[in-house]
Amino acid sequence: MVNPIPPGIKKIWDNWNIRGLMLFSLSLQTFLILFAPLRKRTGHKLIIMLIWSVYLVADWAANFAVGLISDSQRDTHDNQCNSSRVPAENSYLLAFWPPFLLLHLGGPDTITAFALEDNELWLRHLLGLVFQVVATVYVFLQSFPQTKLAIPTLLMFLAGIIKYLERTRALYLASVDIFRNSMLKDPDPGPNYAKLMDDIASKKEANLPTMIILRGEHSDEKREPSTSVEHSGETSKGYVRLNDVQVVHYAYHFFEIFKGLIVDLIFSFQERNESREFFHKQSAExxxxxxxxxxxxxxxxxxxxxxxxxxxxxxxxxxxxxxxxVASLSYFYFKVKKSGFDEIDVVITYALFWGAIALDTVAFFMLIFSDWTFAVLYDPKNESKMLRKYIAATIGWFLIFKRPRCYEDKKRSCKLLATPFLLRRWSGHVPRHNLIKYCLKGRPHNFDKVRDDVYRFTEKFIPAFIGGKDNCFIGLISNGVSKFLGFFYGKVTHLINKVIDCCGLTDFMDEIRYVSHEPLAKEPWEFIFTELLVKSKSAEDPEIAKKISSERGNSILEKKTYLEPYLTKVTYDESLLLWHIATELLYHTEEEGTRHNNEDMEKGENEDNGPKESKEVTGNKHLKFSKLLSDYMLYLLVMHPTMMSVEAGIGKIRFRDTCAEANRLFTSKDLGPNEEKEACQEILDVNLYVEPVTKVKGDRSKSVLFDASKLAQELDDNEKENKWELLSKIWLEMLSYAACNCIARTQAQQVSKGGELISFVWLLMAHFGIGRQFQINKGHARTKLIVGK
Structure with a gap:
């Protein structure tokens, strides 16, 4: 019988399977502790997928290695191993390795869960701990009578148990129920009603006049950070400037309050007022x-x-x-000199020891320089002002490297807020998706351009073989080669797309191929902050704030009723697609001078007379804001629909139908990539004699392509001067509506994938007191019984 596995390969596997897995498991732990934090700093799909793969393989490798060691121990003590297996004397050293695997299963400090759902499996991890402990003890007991490494094994076993329990407890504390319960305050039964009634009854029996007065409880006291931190001064605009230490201090303070957003807790009016008061004084940056x-x-x-x-x-x-x-390593160092262990296994054991010490050392330094440590160290209540200043100066020296820096991007003609990649707390980028560009890129390359490129190639090289540049065969050969390449490209592309679709990876590949990422500029964020600040100042009452959070352009449309059918009288996903396409049509048909005057804008700001906010410059800013938010909101609707409003509905179906209609039009006009302007013009050139949806399409197709064309034409006719300002404010309304009405846990999910701009808007609106989470309008009523004479 033919053995499918060659004897040489089998021998290598028998000798190196356990050793290789031990080193492989150590390398996976090293990768995770160093690179797992990257997932909060980038939204790149391939990097996140790599971390996810290593996260899953790390547990598998450790569990598999424990099984192999247990199997090798059984073979050794049953005298069934052959000469190619591990020698009996060396099996005692292999029995020393399972505690290291228990240490690896505890995982690094930088990642306990890859997704929020992993936290809900804490009970499974606890059960896994029990099984791994049993397996480790079983391996140890097999070698216990003769082993010389009982003490270091027990020491490593203790370290492994602690690590595994740390991971299990971290999952437990982050699970939804426990996370919510940890923030619940002590039960408040209110005034003692029974005792109060007894007092009233006794006073009435004594014929004493009584009266009950309810007094509302007013919170005169402020929380610590509102008054106790020395500020760095004020800017020219009157904002309180914060240094790096104060930023971490305030962030930790508000995190302790507003982390309840994740589990849909409500907040008191004192917490709302404190947060509004603080953020009203801050600059956008x-x-x-x-x-x-x-x-x-x-x-x-x-x-x-x-x-x-x-x-x-x-x-x-x-x-x-x-x-x-460390104690186990010291004991092993003195024992190994007198043992007969295999030299290679001794080297691997030292590698495991030093790897464990190195991982703990790295974790220790990460712990020291984390924001949590800085927040705890800097205590404003510290009576020693000199000590507080010394600690603040020391912490600030490290925090300065994490500070977002504002610098000029000449290529984009804007100011960016960026941090070095390895020190980022989030990706700092805004993803963008565009329907028109997506439809054009989804089509095969223009074969005419391919033919022209091939013709130029043949015109240059073929005459040397067939003679003369005017040879008629050059054209025939070029056409033939171009048609063949076009046919081949089309078939291969179609086959690849079919495979991707069958594997369910269409959205994943679309996000890699068609989504662009742009650094967050200072101006768009200042625009968002300023507009939300104005809304917050008009929302003193929580009921008004709740009403504002449910608006989708109502305030903007007070005097523009002709736009109501495109905003408030359609579903959220439909209005988003309508305004996205309309924005795109207006953007690509805008006059070149308005779209590309970035240099003139910068010159206007740098002249001696100061900044010049002309209508053209202001329109250009709002044009860029509108385009950015339009592309970003479409990205959320298509790629992350769960982050959008719960009313997003059939957004994906509507998007696909709209793309299908756009593709049909572009195919008939033979439009290809990089022809967005021509494509937009073709859409606008279609005559709209009849209503597209109500009278032509009915309810079968959900496409809104030509309804958006009608909207764009109405905006261009009625809002010639201020259309971009109107569009930018409508897009901000769309963004804020989605942020207020999304499921909170989706925001928590996204912070582990690079973060999203909508998460910043969501938290900013909560701090401004805008939203549905402020349900307690007044303080507790206190009852006072007044007895007359």
Whole structure:
């Protein structure tokens, strides 16, 4: 019988399967502790997929290695191993390795869960701990009578148990129910009604006049950060300037309050007023910095071991774990000299030891330089002002490297807020998706251009073989080659798309191929902040704030009733697609001078007379804001529909139908990539004698392509001067509506994938007191019984 596995390969596997898996497991742990934090700094799909793959393989490798070691121990003690298996003397050293795998299963501090759903499986991890402990003890007992490494094994076993328990407890604390319960305050039964009634009854029996007065409880006291932190001064615009230490301090303070957003808790009027008062005094840039750190706290609380490690108990267990590893290494160092262990296995054991120590050392430095440590160290209540200043200066020296820096981007003609990649707390980018460009890129390349390229190639090289540049065969050969290439390209593309579709990877590949990422500029964020600040100042009452959060352009349309059919009288997903296509049509048919006057705008700002906000310059700014928000909102609707409003409905179906109609038009006009302007003009050139949806399409097709064309024409006719300002405000309404009405947990999910602009808007609106989460309008009523004489 033919053996499918060659003897040489089988021998290598028998000798190196356990050794290789031990080193492989160590390398996976090293990768995770160093690169797992990258997933909060980038939204790149391939990087996130790589981290996800390593996260899953790490547990598999450790579990598989424990099984192989157990199997090798059984073979050794049953005297059934052959000469190619592990020698009996060396099996005692292999029995020393399972505690290292228990240490690996505990995972690094930088990642405990890949997704929020992993936190709900904490009970499964606890059960896995029990099974792994049993397996480790079983391997140890098989070699216990003769082993010389009982003490270091027990020490490593203790360290592994601690690590695994840390991970399980981190998952437990981040699970929804426990996370919610940890923020619930002590039950408040209110005034003692029974005792009050007894008092009233006794006074009435004594014929004493009584009266009950209800007094509302007013919160005169302020929370610590509102008054106790020394500010760095004021800017020219009157905003309070925050230094890096204060940013972390305030972010941690508001994180402790507003982390309840994730589990849909409600907040008191005192918390709302405090937050509004603070953020009304901040500049747009400082507000961005505070929210950036606050979202980073949310990420680390849900996806890392930070809640377990940052406690007195966590510090103690971490010290015990590290001390156990060092003590085990010391004991092993003195014992190994007198043993007959295999040299290679001794080297691997040392690698496991030093790897464990190195991983703990890296985790220790990450712990020291984390935002959590800085927030705890800087205590404004510290009576020693000199000590507080010293701590602030030391912390600030490290935090300065994490500060977003504003610099000029000459290519985009704007100011960007960016941080070095390895120090980012979020990606700092705004993803963009565009329907027109997507439809054009989805088509095969223009074969006429391919033919022209091939013709130029043949015109240059073929005459040397067939003689003369005027040879008629050049044209025939060019046409033939171009047609063949076009046919081949079309077939291959169609086949690849079919495979991708069958595997369910269409959306994944579309996001990689057709979504662009643009750094967040300072101006769009200032526009968003300023508009929301105005709304917040008009929403003193929580009921008004709740009403504002449910608006989709109502205030903008007060005097523009002709736009109501495109906003308030259609579903959210339909209005989003309508306004996206209309924005795109107007953008590509706008006059070149208005679209491309970035240089003139910059010159106007740098002249001696100061900044010149002409209508043209202002229109250009609002044009860029509208285009950015339009593309971003379509990206959310198509790629992350769960982050949108719960009323998004059939957005994906409507998007596909609209794309199908656009593709049909572009095919008939033979339009290809990089012809967006021509494509938009073709859409606008279609005559709209009859209503597209109500009288032609009916309800079968959900396409809104030509309804959007009608909207664009009406905007161009009625809003010639201020259409871009109107569009930018409508898009902000769309964004704020989606942020207020989304499921909160989707925001928490996205912080582990690079973060999203909508998460910043969501948290900013909560801090401004705009939203549905402020249901407690008044303080507790206190009852006072007044007895007359």
């Amino acid at each position: 400082d507000a961005l910095r505070v929210i950036e750190v606050e979202l980073n706290f949310i990420y680390e609380a849900l996806y890392t071991k930070v809640q377990v490690v940052h406690s007195k108990f966590g510090y103690c267990t971490r010290f015990i774990s590290f001390a156990s590893v």
